[in-house]
Amino acid sequence: MSCIVDLCIVFITLISVAASLTIVRLVKGPTAPDRAVAMDILTNITIVLLVIIGFYFKRFIYLDVALVYGILAFVGVIALARYLEGGL
Amino acid sequence: MTAVVYIILEIIGYIFISIGTFFLLLASIGLIRMPDVYNRMQTATKATTLGALSVLVGIGLIDLWWLPKSLILAIFIVLTAPIGASALARASYKHGVKLWKGSVVDKYKDEKEED
Amino acid sequence: MKKALAIVLAILIFIVFALAFVKIPFGEKMSTYPHYYNPITNQTSNMSLPQHYLTYGKNDTGATNMVTAIVVDYRGFDTLGEVTVLFLASTGVGSLMYVENKVKKKVRRSNAVVETGSKLLFGFIILFGAYIFIHGHLTPGGGFPGGAVIASAFLLLYLAYPKFHAKHEKLSVSESIAGLTFVIVGLIGLIIAGYFLYNFLPFGLPTYLFSAGVIPLIYVAIGVKVGSELTAIVDSMMGVRE
Amino acid sequence: MDLFTIVSIILIIITVITAIIAAEMKDLLSAAIALGIMSLIVSILFYMLQAPDVAITEAAIGAALSMAVVIFAIRSTERWEK
Structure with a gap:
């Protein structure tokens, strides 16, 4: 049982390292579309992080937060895209 | 008998989660290393979609009670991630982001007149 | 010079707040006020308030989610006030953004992928x-996030279709009906038991959908109200396009 | 120090960096993107502190609505800060 918990926390650490690597692109990115790509990637990473943390806590009902991000995260990206192409 | 099946499912699930984590790390490294917006988008979006799906399926296999909800989440990701990525790529082309100097083909420029 | 002064001022304010709040026991049992007095049942107990909620909350309300x-x-009653604040915010945005002669702005259409995808995902x-918001008493969430999700669905249609418009009359009608439901449920409680928002319906079994008395009813009303208010805010900030 | 503390420290550092970017950036659209990322990470922090109700509200407001409202404001004024 302890082995399982250890594996989960290792995955959580690796994925949060991936999240901090996308922040490098947010800081560096020369134009706004680069930063928008970083946000698009970070939403997917966040969904996975929420699911694995919920699994680490063994709480089934915590999955609802990840569901909200899974269905709503792309609306913000589409708002950005429509502004950038001059459609707003 | 059933205990053995559960242990095998758990091992397969952990393998799936490791694959997913690996792809997420690869996606974020590609986001830093690639030269222009379109290359970054192409690397990162595909890799994170695959990584997220793999992690969700793995968690569903470890604890079968989680499988329906994680499959719903996987369906949402499959439906939404390509829409966001394609809208963002089109927007950055129309916004005037130049292609990388090493790219060889630009098919969108020819189709742009019909639009 | 100005920036340094601002930073020093911020640090001073932070120190004052830290000194002020470090003494307050946070969630612990307070030694000076050990008795929690319940004005409805005329009882005193020597638990702290969070302990009292966690111990008696399920029997008092029938809801599984303590929040x-x-x-x-x-x-x-505080929630009724919050919903009213949101209504005032929506009215304020509407009156600020109102223009007499609306200029139609020419914008670029979105492509087929976004249009089809938003039409497909709107229902979901x-x-x-x-x-x-229907499962607010069982799982995390409730009226406010549910209403925000519904408003995001309408926002998606606004983004994808330049000609889309939600009718303001229908929005105000649904919002008023939801607000009236909230107040009428509270007033029925006032008539039956003598205080506002009395839980007059049977509690049922915990962890079932039809449980916890009037709580799901009120949360549905809050969800519809918040959703239509936020949609009205988005609509008035969007302007008229073509 | 266990790994869970390290994860929360990483997330807190990301929150501070994105908040500084959102305050200091001259391009207001990039500032809006940084604000969206900050609300994402703050939602994860609420989630790790076992407050799913706050996390779900932050997710529903911060994912789409607040960024869209900021973008509408940028559209009706100017994109570049002087």
């Missing part, structure tokens, strides 16, 4: 928002 029990049942997002 919902506190927001809608114990502090239901509305369904999911309804799930969030």
Whole structure:
């Protein structure tokens, strides 16, 4: 049982390292579309992080937060895209 | 008998989660290393979609009670991630982001007149 | 010079707040006020307030999610005030953004992928928002996030179709009906038991959908109200396009 | 120090960096993107502190609505800060 918990926390650490690597692109990115790509990637990473943390806590009902991000995260990206192409 | 099946499912699930984590790390490294917006988008979006799906399926296999909800989440990701990525790529082309100097083909420029 | 002064001032204010708040026991049993007095049942208990909620909350309200029990049942009148604040914000945005002669702005159409995808996903997002506020007493979430999810669905249609417009009359009608439901449920409680928002319906079994008395009813009303108010805010900020 | 503390420290550092970017950036659209990322990470922090109700509200407001409202404001004024 302890082995399982250890594996989960290792995955959580690796994925949060991936999240901090996308922040490098947010800081560096020369134009706004680069930063928008970083946000698009970070939403997917966040969904996975929420699911694995919920699994680490063994709480089934915590999955609802990840569901909200899974269905709503792309609306913000589409708002950005429509502004950038001059459609707003 | 059933205990053995559960242990095998758990091992397969952990393998799936490791694959997913690996792809997420690869996606974020590609986001830093690639030269222009379109290359970054192409690397990162595909890799994170695959990584997220793999992690969700793995968690569903470890604890079968989680499988329906994680499959719903996987369906949402499959439906939404390509829409966001394609809208963002089109927007950055129309916004005037130049292609990388090493790219060889630009098919969108020819189709742009019909639009 | 100005920036340094601002930073010094911020640090001073932070120190004052830290000194002021470090003494307050946070969630612990307070030694100086050990008795919690319940004005309705005329009882005193020597538990702290969080302990009292966690011990008696399920029997008092029938809700499994304790945050919902506190927001809608114990502090239901405050929630009515919050919803009213949101209504005032929506009215303020509408009156600020109102222009007499609306200039139609020419904008670029979106492509087929976004249009088809938003048409496909609109129903799913509305369904999911309804799930969030109907299951508010069982799972995390409730009226406010559910309403925000519903407003995001309408925002998606506004983004994808330049000609889309939600009718303001229908929005105000649904918002008023939801607000009236909230107040009428509270007034029925006032008539039956003598205080506002009395939980007059049977509690049922915990962890079932039809449980916790009037809490799901109130949360559905809050969800519809918040959703239509936020949609009205988005609509008035969007302007007229073509 | 266990790994869970390290994860929360990483997330807190990301929150501070994105908040500084959102305050200091001259391009207001990039500032809006940084604000969206900050609300994402703050939602994860609420989630790790076992407050799913706050996390779900932050997710529903911060994912789409607040960024869209900021973008509408940028559209009706100017994109570049002087």
